[in-house]
Amino acid sequence: MKKTRPDLSIRIGLLRLQNPVLTASGTFGYGQEYAGLLDLNRLGGIIVKGLSLNPRPGNMPPRTVETPCGLLNAIGLQNVGVENFIADKLPFLRNLSVPVIVNILGQDIKEYRKLAERLSNVEGIAALEVNISCPNVKKGGVVFGTDYKAAARVARAVRAATRLPIIIKLSPNVTDVVSIARAVEEAGADSISLINTLTGMAIDVEARRPKLHNVTGGLSGPAIKPIALRMVWQVAGAVNIPVIGCGGIMTAADALEFLIAGASAVQVGTANFVNPKATMEIISGIEEYLVRHNLKDIKSLVGSLIL
C-alpha cells in the first residue's frame, strides 16, 4: 500500500507556508547569500535582515563573540534601508516561489508605520515581522518590546498601515512575556514570533575589557533554547493567534519540541551559520517524524504536549 506523504503546510493567518520552517531575521542575509548552498525554494519562508527606513551602519566591531553553545552579537541592525532593499534585494527574492517576510524596525511609531505602508505597496512581500525586541540599539527595538502598552501601540500602528499579515516579534528580556503577547494580539497582530536574543556579555579577562565594542550583545544559539521553549509554551497557551517559535533550533528534534510546545512554525537562526543546510535537514526530519508517528499533518502535532 502506498502511503501518502504527510502534509507539512500550515497557515499563519492569511499566510500559507508549504512547511513550518522559516529562516530567522539577521541570520540569512537577504537570501541570496545562501543561494549556492541550498535550495531556497524548499524553505517554508524567508525572513530577511531587519530593515529600517534609512540605511543603518550598525555598531563598531567587534560585533560577535562565541560563548559556550552560543553566539553574542551586537550588529546594531546594520541594513541597507527600505528603498535599497526594494531596488536591489527584492528582485532576487521575488523570483523565488517561497513567501518573503520582511522584518522591520523603527526608531519611533511613525517610522514603523511608514515602513509598513511602503512595503505594502510593492509586489513580492508576503508578510511583515515587526521587530520590537532588538537589544542592540538604543532607540527603538527593545524599548517597544518590554512595555506592553508600547508594544500594543506599535502593533496597532502597523495594523492600521497595512493589509499584509503582521507578525510581532517579542523580546525575552522581560519578566512577563504573556502580558505583552496578549496586548499585541488585542492590537491586531496576526501572529507572534519569539524569541529574539537575550541580552548578555563576555569579558576578556587579560585585557579586562568587554569582548564586544558595544559591551553587551544578544545571545542566540543552543544556549537559549530552554528559555525560548518555555516562553513559546507560555504564550501559545495564552493567545489565540499562531505562535512562531525561535531560539537555538539546530535540528529537527529541536524544531519538534517547539511545535509540540504550541508553535505553528519555527525560525532557524544561528544554526544557518553552523550548518547552512540546517533548514533542509530540519524539514526532512519533521517529515520523517510525522511518518514514523503516523501523523497526517503538522496541525496534529502543534500544541500536542502531554502534561
Add this chain to the structure above:
Amino acid sequence: MDQSTATVLENRFAAPGVYRLRIEAPALARAARPGQFLMLRVGQTLDPLLRRPFSIHAVHGSMTVDILYRVVGKGTNMLTTLRSGEGLDIVGPLGCGFSWREESPSLLVAGGMGIAPLFFLAQIIAQNGAGDKTSALIGARNKTELLCAEELRTMGLQVEVVTEDGSAGKRGLVTDLITNRVAASRPVIYSCGPYPMLHAVASLAMQYGLSCQVSLESFMACGLGACLGCVAEMRSGDLVRVCKEGPVFDAYEVAWK
C-alpha cells in the same frame, strides 16, 4: 562555493603548535583562488558551536588542498585530533582573494601565520613562471616558528627571513626589510599577518606609493556575508564585511587605527 565533506589525508606537525592539514577536495581544489578561505566545522559538538575560518594554504594538482593552522584554543585543539580517512565538513571557497598583478614584480610580506595564504599565492606565481620576479619576506618569533621559507626558495622565489630573537635570518621585524626591497624595483606588495604588522606594511607602501593588498582577520560567525558580524572600517567610513568584500583589501582603502 559549496558545503561538502572532504576526506582528511593527513594532519601533520609542521612546527611547534602548527599543523598542516591535507584534505582530498577536488571541487575545492579547482575553484580555490589565493587569499580565499574555508569555514571548517571542527567537530559535531555544540561547543565550540561555530565554524572556524582558515586560509587555503596550498593546492596540489586537482585533488588536494592544504590548511596550515596554529593551535590557539578550543576549535584548533579539536582539529589536531583529526586522523587520516576521517571526514571534515567544509564550506568554501569563500571571500575575495589576492589579485595577482602579473605585469609587476611581486613582494610577499608574511608575519607569523600570515604565510598561510601567501604560500598559495606564491604557488600560483611560480606556476606562471614569475617566481624569479618575486620576493618573499618572512617574519617569525624564532627559528622553530619559521614556516615555508625553504619550500618558497625551492619554488624559485628570493626569500629573506627575520626573527624577533635573531635565531634565524636577521634579527628584527619583517617590515625592516621592506625599504631595501622596494628601492630597486617597484613591486606590488601582498601581505598577511598580525594587524600592527599590516598597518606598518600599509604605511610603508603608501609612503613609497606602491600598490598593496592586505589580508585582514576578523571574528567570523557565518563567513557567508549573512550575519554582518565581521566588518572592518574603511577610509570611506563604510563598515564592510571581511568575509565577503575581503578578506583581501587594498591597503589604501582600510581605515588603519
